Amino acid sequence: MTTPAQLWQFLLSGLTTGSIYALIAIGFSVIHNATGIVNFAQGEFVMLGAMTMITFSRDLGLPMPAAFAASVLAVAAIGIGLERGPLRNARSRVVLILVMITVGASIFIRGVSMIIWGKMPLSLPPFSGDTPISFLSAAVMPQSLWIFGITLCAVIILHYFFKHTMLGKAMRAVAANRRAARLSGISVDRIVFFSFALSSALGGMAGIIITPITTMSYDAGVMLGLKGFSAAVLGGYGSMAGAIIGGLTLGVLETAGAGLLSSHYKDAIAFLVLLFVLFFRPAGFFGMTKVQRL
Amino acid sequence: MNHIKSIHSPACQIGLFAILVQGCALLVRNSYYLFVLNIVGINIIVVIGLNLLMGYAGQISLGHAAFYAIGAYLSAILTVTYGFPAWPTLFLALIITAGVAYVIGIPIMRLEGHYLVMATLGFGIILYIVLIQWDDVTGGPSGFAGIEPLHIGSLTFDSDRRFCYLIWPCVLLTLWGSLNLVRSRVGRGLMALRSDELVASCTGVNTEGYKVKVFVLSAVLASLAGSLYAHYIGFVSPGTFSFFYSIQVVTMVIVGGLGSLWGSVLGAALLTVLPEFLGIFQTYNVLMYGLVLMVVLVFFPEGLLPGLWFALQKTHRKHR
Numbered sequence: 001m002t003t004p005a006q007l008w009q010f011l012l013s014g015l016t017t018g019s020i021y022a023l024i025a026i027g028f029s030v031i032h033n034a035t036g037i038v039n040f041a042q043g044e045f046v047m048l049g050a051m052t053m054i055t056f057s058r059d060l061g062l063p064m065p066a067a068f069a070a071s072v073l074a075v076a077a078i079g080i081g082l083e084r085g086p087l088r089n090a091r092s093r094v095v096l097i098l099v100m101i102t103v104g105a106s107i108f109i110r111g112v113s114m115i116i117w118g119k120m121p122l123s124l125p126p127f128s129g130d131t132p133i134s135f136l137s138a139a140v141m142p143q144s145l146w147i148f149g150i151t152l153c154a155v156i157i158l159h160y161f162f163k164h165t166m167l168g169k170a171m172r173a174v175a176a177n178r179r180a181a182r183l184s185g186i187s188v189d190r191i192v193f194f195s196f197a198l199s200s201a202l203g204g205m206a207g208i209i210i211t212p213i214t215t216m217s218y219d220a221g222v223m224l225g226l227k228g229f230s231a232a233v234l235g236g237y238g239s240m241a242g243a244i245i246g247g248l249t250l251g252v253l254e255t256a257g258a259g260l261l262s263s264h265y266k267d268a269i270a271f272l273v274l275l276f277v278l279f280f281r282p283a284g285f286f287g288m289t290k291v292q293r294l
Numbered sequence: 295m296n297h298i299k300s301i302h303s304p305a306c307q308i309g310l311f312a313i314l315v316q317g318c319a320l321l322v323r324n325s326y327y328l329f330v331l332n333i334v335g336i337n338i339i340v341v342i343g344l345n346l347l348m349g350y351a352g353q354i355s356l357g358h359a360a361f362y363a364i365g366a367y368l369s370a371i372l373t374v375t376y377g378f379p380a381w382p383t384l385f386l387a388l389i390i391t392a393g394v395a396y397v398i399g400i401p402i403m404r405l406e407g408h409y410l411v412m413a414t415l416g417f418g419i420i421l422y423i424v425l426i427q428w429d430d431v432t433g434g435p436s437g438f439a440g441i442e443p444l445h446i447g448s449l450t451f452d453s454d455r456r457f458c459y460l461i462w463p464c465v466l467l468t469l470w471g472s473l474n475l476v477r478s479r480v481g482r483g484l485m486a487l488r489s490d491e492l493v494a495s496c497t498g499v500n501t502e503g504y505k506v507k508v509f510v511l512s513a514v515l516a517s518l519a520g521s522l523y524a525h526y527i528g529f530v531s532p533g534t535f536s537f538f539y540s541i542q543v544v545t546m547v548i549v550g551g552l553g554s555l556w557g558s559v560l561g562a563a564l565l566t567v568l569p570e571f572l573g574i575f576q577t578y579n580v581l582m583y584g585l586v587l588m589v590v591l592v593f594f595p596e597g598l599l600p601g602l603w604f605a606l607q608k609t610h611r612k613h614r
Contacts, residue, residue: 037408038408038411038412040411086588086591086592089592090591090592090595091592091593091594091595092591092595094595095408096352096354096408096411097591097595099354099408099411100354100544100548100587100591101587101588101591101592103356103411103541103544103587104584104585104586104587104588104589104591105584105588106584107541107580107581107583107584107587108581108584108585108587108588109584110580110584111578111579111580111581111582111583111584111585112581114580114581115577115578115581222415222419222537223419226412226415226416226419229412230416233409233412264423264427265423265424265427267419267420267423268420268423268424270416271416271417271419271420272420274412274413274416275398275401275413275416278401278402278405278409278413279401282405282409
């Protein structure tokens with residue numbers, strides 16, 4: 001039987017994975033707000049973050065913080081490359097074509113990663129040991145605390161960025177109305193560029209901090225992307241608060257479902273949640289009801 | 295002018311194509327080549343269905359491997375485990391696939407295109423997980439063996455050459471039906487839908503209904519191909535129906551050209567045959583498909599073959 005202690009444990013580990021989904025979901029929202037497309041390569045950024053971190057810290061022997069910064073920058077550079085390269089030069093501006101280009105890019109990144117890092121799952125050492133800390137009768141891995149901490153910092157910084165900096169306000173303006181933003185002198189190009197950098201960096205960071213717990217392999221990107229997307233849709237696509245709440249809810253639902261029902265079908269839960277939301281409330285928790293119903 | 299017109303009629307084109315395929319099949323002695331020819335046929339059925347969805351309804355599915363899998367596994371499980379007769383099972387599989395596609399399609403087709411992309415992607419992945427995890431029924435990762443070949447009367451399609459005579463008539467029928475469909479009232483409605491959904495709905499095209507119906511039709515064709523595949527190979531395993539197969543068929547559609555059914559035939563043939571004969575593709579398969587998909591969409595959004603064709607015509611005109 002499940003005891004309250006077990007439920008508490010599910011809640012804590014659900015929030016851990018949920019934080020990761022939240023970071024991925026924010027990445028989806030940032031790009032969606034700037035460009036109107038869904039970036040299918042978002043999950044690959046997560047995978048790439050972990051893989052470059054492994055290369056920098058294990059193979060090149062950089063100290064942890066330096067390797068962390070270097071891999072986040074590397075993934076941001078790849079995200080910028082995706083925008084400056086294929087997306088910017090596409091002959092067609094049709095949204096669905098651009099979306100399919102990101103699908104192609106994600107398959108390409110996956111193929112290249114398979115050649116560089118091999119097919120076996122790789123891992124990273126936890127940031128600070130692996131002795132569980134007992135917290136109100138539940139065991140918490142120190143890595144979970146790192147994940148909470150880093151996600152919280154990221155969210156606070158993003159909040160400040162979107163509310164109080166010129167660039168953040170410009171990004172919100174573009175999200176609200178592209179044409180009006182352009183008319184008031186905002187360079188939409190620059191915003192799109194920056195949003196790809198930001199969302200790939202967030203994805204890369206999510207990959208780095210989760211890998212000590214779950215390991216990472218070249219083909220994990222699709223699933224992580226799908227879950228991040230489900231989280232974003234659950235919370236309300238395009239809204240940051242929605243992405244966070246959606247991510248955390250999905251993480252908890254998934255862990256509880258795996259613990260209480262069946263661990264084999266854990267990955268199916270995210271998808272069922274996605275379908276359920278699309279059936280009954282396509283705008284999600286926080287979305288405006290302006291989901292385009294054509 | 296009458297004879298020129300007749301060359302452009304689907305029936306005539308398909309007749310010529312049938313003669314071509316028949317010629318290939320007769321000339322080829324090596325059974326491996328016949329095997330590749332059969333796989334080309336199976337892929338063409340899936341790709342034509344997908345092109346009706348992508349090229350005409352303007353919607354994209356990244357989960358066609360799932361419908362392909364439903365056909366294959368239903369045929370396999372029902373005939374082997376439960377002893378159902380093969381042909382009725384095949385039709386039952388088509389009906390079940392249609393039902394599943396309808397249930398998924400109805401809510402999602404009302405939303406913007408990328409919701410369908412993500413939902414079909416998710417559906418494909420979930421079905422793949424089920425195929426692996428539900429091993430009592432599906433045989434799990436090691437697959438499901440012992441599927442009998444199909445037969446009509448005393449004619450059993452149990453060799454590569456014999457199966458050729460089953461699959462290619464199916465391909466030709468699919469092609470003929472689809473070519474006629476896109477030239478019909480429904481096809482014109484679909485084309486209107488693709489060029490401008492709002493205008494189409496204002497002129498009385500039931501856009502939502504059309505999109506769902508085409509989605510169901512394309513799923514049913516994938517299921518048909520799956521059933522045929524299962525009876526041909528006699529063995530199914532989840533690896534065949536992974537997310538990557540969905541990507542492969544989407545790439546075939548895009549290489550052949552959105553909305554060009556003959557392009558789909560070429561695209562499916564090209565991308566099935568090339569990797570078989572180029573050994574280097576083994577390791578670089580995933581990478582190559584990603585690259586092809588990306589590059590073609592960037593430079594030739596209307597499709598590689600139509601794109602090259604236009605480019606050729608342009609340079610030709612310049613020279614004159």
